[in-house]
Amino acid sequence: MGIKQKLAMGIATGALAVSMIGGGTYAYFNDVETSTNTFAAGTLDLSLKPETIIDVKNIKPGDWMNRDFTLKNDGTLDISKVLLKTEYSVTDKNGDNVExxxxxxxxxFMWNHDKSITGPWTGLDNVVYQTTLAELQGMTPDAVANKVFVPYLEEKGGxxxxxxxxxxxxxxxxxNDKDQNEFQGDSLELKWTFDAQQTKGEKK
Structure with a gap:
C-alpha cells in the first residue's frame, strides 16, 4: 500500500471514529414522568337567618323583646370565631336629646344554645350579658365561643x-326611674355585623 493510500485510510478511519463519538452523545436510556398538581382554596360562607333580627315599634321604657336567630357555616372551611361588631344611628325626632x-x-343576654348548658341568666358564658348598645360599640364578642366547655354535653367553640x-x-x-321624655318619637337603627374568622393553618 502506497503512502497516499495509507494516508487516505487514516483520514477515513479518524473521521469514522469522530462520527461514532459524536453520535454516541445521543445514545442513552430515558424515562419521563409528569406530575400534575392542584391547590384549591376552601371557602368561608356564614349565613344569618333571619337577616333582620329585630324590627319593633312603639316601645317604651321597661319594654323587653326576645328574639332568636341562627348562624350557619355554609362554607367548606371550619370557622374558629364569629366576631360581633355593633354600629347604630339615632334619629332624634325633636332634636332635644341630651343623652x-x-x-x-x-x-x-345573647345566649348560644349550642355552646352552653348554664342558661342565659347566669351570665357565665353568654356572648353578651347586661350590656348597652353604646357599650357594645367598643366590643367584639365571639358569637360561637364556649367559655365554659363541658365535654360530652356541649360543642367546642367555633x-x-x-x-x-x-x-x-x-x-x-x-x-331608669328618671325623666326619659327626650326619647319620645325617636328611633334607633342597629347594624350588627357577624365577622367569620378562619381556623389556624395546619399540615395538609
Missing part, C-alpha cells in the same frame, strides 16, 4: 363546616 339613646337600650348555632337575644328599653 345617647343607645345607652338606654340594653342587651340583657363553627364547623355544615353546622349551625341557634342564639337567643333579649333587648330592653331600660326604665
Amino acid at each position: 345617647n339613646f343607645g345607652s338606654h337600650i340594653r342587651v340583657n 363553627l364547623k363546616a355544615g353546622n349551625s348555632d341557634t342564639l337567643s337575644v333579649q333587648f330592653e328599653f331600660v326604665e
